[in-house]
Amino acid sequence: MRRALSFIWRYLRAFIIIYLCLYAGNGIASLLPVAIPGSIIGMLLLFALLASQIMPVEWVRPGSHLLIRYMALLFVPISVGIMNYTQVLSAQFGPIVISCVVSTFVVLLTVGLISHRLHGITAGLTEAENE
16 A cells, blocks of 8 residues: 555656646746746756756656656647648648748758857868868
């Protein structure tokens, strides 16, 4: 019985911590003048607590493993909800695809240029010419 209670407590503690970080992130997001999702702020808060070792990783591990294990199942409602908007998506298919392709190339170009700059490589020159 004691082992079962310990097992339940570990999962309960993990989910309580995850939800507290989520609610704290939502609270912080409501106070900010910039529109940043509270879930993102909550994840950053949880990351900061774990990275600074204020909170032991073992406290969050059982709940996070359970959520990651069933992550595909958690996306099913979102996918079904998108099916309600097939008319809108089909009507706007061209602009959606173009914006996805353009934004992907912009991100790739930006990351490539920043990477070259951080590593001290001048654009257009080989590594031998940079030395």
